[in-house]
Amino acid sequence: MERISWDQYFMTQSYLLSLRSTCTRLAVGATIVRDKRIIAGGYNGSIAGGVHCIDEGCYVIDNHCVRTVHAEMNALLQCAKFGAKTEGAELYVTHFPCLQCCKAIIQSGIVAIYYAKDYKNHPYALELFAQAGVNVKHVPLHYTIAEKE
Numbered sequence: 001m002e003r004i005s006w007d008q009y010f011m012t013q014s015y016l017l018s019l020r021s022t023c024t025r026l027a028v029g030a031t032i033v034r035d036k037r038i039i040a041g042g043y044n045g046s047i048a049g050g051v052h053c054i055d056e057g058c059y060v061i062d063n064h065c066v067r068t069v070h071a072e073m074n075a076l077l078q079c080a081k082f083g084a085k086t087e088g089a090e091l092y093v094t095h096f097p098c099l100q101c102c103k104a105i106i107q108s109g110i111v112a113i114y115y116a117k118d119y120k121n122h123p124y125a126l127e128l129f130a131q132a133g134v135n136v137k138h139v140p141l142h143y144t145i146a147e148k149e
């Protein structure tokens with residue numbers, strides 16, 4: 001069996017997290033990594049204890065579901081909650097981040113982001129990442145974990 005690369009390993013973890021998403025519009029997963037160790041993960045969903053989009057439908061305003069906390073944000077907030085330093089860390093995410101997440105990622109000191117799928121990639125997000133010196137790399141997922149027996 002071929003050994004999985006770090007990129008594919010962390011991206012697979014983000015995909016796994018996306019399977020826990022509670023929003024029907026898009027399932028996103030994000031993993032924060034420091035020194036090749038996973039320090040946090042998140043998926044897009046309601047606040048803890050809140051109703052889920054999958055049960056109650058999305059709460060859409062201006063074509064955005066406002067019920068959910070985005071995966072990247074949830075991963076960063078997990079670091080805040082449990083006191084894990086994000087400066088110098090890297091982020092693996094299944095979809096290119098929105099502008100709000102982009103700013104939060106930069107502001108928390110993340111130095112590289114790896115995304116698997118293009119998703120409304122905003123030119124301003126790319127501009128901000130470049131300005132902040134954040135490395136942005138497209139890492140499509142091509143690894144599958146399980147073989148059915």
Ligand SMILES: [Zn+2]
Pocket residue numbers: 022023024025053057058059065066067068
């Ligand atoms: Zn939703």
Ligand SMILES: [Zn+2]
Pocket residue numbers: 070071072097098099100101102
């Ligand atoms: Zn976002």
